[in-house]
Amino acid sequence: MKISVITVVYNAQDTIARCIESVISQKYPDIEYIVIDGGSTDNTLQIINRHRSSINIFVSEPDKGIYDAMNKGIKLATGQIIGTLNADDRLADADVLSAISQVFKESSTEIVYGNLTYVHPDGKIKRNWNSKQCGANSFNWGFMPPHPTFYCQRELFEKFGFYSLEYGSAADYELMVRFMHQHKTESFFLNKVMVIMQDGGVSNRSLKNRFKAWGFDLKAMKNNSILIPVVALVLKPLRKIYQFFNLKLNLC
Known part of the structure; x- marks a missing residue:
């Protein structure tokens, strides 16, 4: 494979x-x-x-x-x-792709994602994004998998399309909510740190960028059948709070 x-x-x-x-x-x-x-x-x-x-x-x-x-x-x-x-x-260790491959080979899943560690430019850990298995209603409650850990079957792009540039910095979120929520593909949470990510994304560099990102998120939610987009929009950033304290969030 x-x-x-x-x-x-x-x-x-x-x-x-x-x-x-x-x-x-x-x-x-x-x-x-x-x-x-x-x-x-x-x-x-x-x-x-x-x-x-x-x-x-x-x-x-x-x-x-x-x-x-x-x-x-x-x-x-x-x-x-x-x-x-x-x-x-960077990939977190030399076994990441082997672990991903094993899941795809041993299951019928169409998507695999895992955990992510954010680090400062000096290498110190800032926060840990420990994800969870996506349920049928998870995106309605502000869920989002860590995009850098997102691996999927190539045919999903052929069926459901590519990254849409009309969503700006939220194009990764829009693609995942389109694949996983709108089209109800089968996904698998691999409970493993897959990627080490250097902190400092474009959408977080200024308050103006943050507001633009929220607008793109809301648009993605409305266009991909999120039940109550405003609720999901509020919960989406709130879910990140636990990452700073290594806590587990029990939302759907």
Whole structure:
């Protein structure tokens, strides 16, 4: 079972080597690694070139942002399973893809996701996103899996579409709620830290960006059959509070 891992990158000279090395050091043998660069102007391309022999597909050209780049990678992918790994992030250990593959091989699931650890740029742990199994009503209560841990069968993109650029920074949330809630695909929660993510997402960099992100979230909820979108919108950020205290949240 081939797993395609897509890394999208733009001017990430400080983190791209660590990201790439976390993929090429995986014990799982059947990996297709795709790197989509947005036309970096720092030393990113030189660093990528040092690892070029371990990268199956490499594209460097301007794009319309991170989700446009992800769509490019998905359309080039040939693996049965597809996941993404941003340039600032890394796979948590050398067994992550083996664990993902095992779940897909031993079950009928269409999606696998797991846990995520946020770290400061200095490497210190900021918070732990310990997820849970998604239920039929989970998204109605503000649930969202950690997108960097999201792996799915390639055919889901063919059936239900790609990342939609009209949702801005919430395009990842919209795709997951579309696949998992709107189309009721079968998912599996892998209780394992799958990704180490460097904190500092675009949607959280300013209050203005945060409000824009809420608007995109609300739009995604309304367009994907969330029962009471305003309730889900309020609960979605509140669910993150427990991550700072390693507590378990018992919402659906």
